Amino acid sequence: MQYHDLELKHIASVDDKRYFISTIKMHVRHTWLNQHDNVYVYETMIFKKEKNKVLYLEPIYTKRYDAYDKAISGHQEAIENIKNIVNKSKD
Numbered sequence: 001m002q003y004h005d006l007e008l009k010h011i012a013s014v015d016d017k018r019y020f021i022s023t024i025k026m027h028v029r030h031t032w033l034n035q036h037d038n039v040y041v042y043e044t045m046i047f048k049k050e051k052n053k054v055l056y057l058e059p060i061y062t063k064r065y066d067a068y069d070k071a072i073s074g075h076q077e078a079i080e081n082i083k084n085i086v087n088k089s090k091d
Contacts, residue, residue: 004068012082018049023075042071060089
């Protein structure tokens with residue numbers, strides 16, 4: 001399977017708060033298993049943004065994908081559903 005580079009970024013607002021939505025290609029480095037050499041996944045994460053700083057240590061959403069097209073769709077879904085994602089993270 002061929003993995004394309006991917007780096008999507010978006011800032012979204014819900015009420016008076018801002019959120020950073022990021023989707024990237026990520027190397028899986030579980031090298032203790034030979035089958036994981038050169039394996040990649042795509043990951044979308046959403047972080048709070050306060051005082052112009054992204055709170056990378058406090059993600060409110062994480063989703064992984066095994067294909068480039070799924071990652072692009074997942075990133076768009078996160079953008080379109082940010083309010084629901086934020087509300088679910090408060091539960």
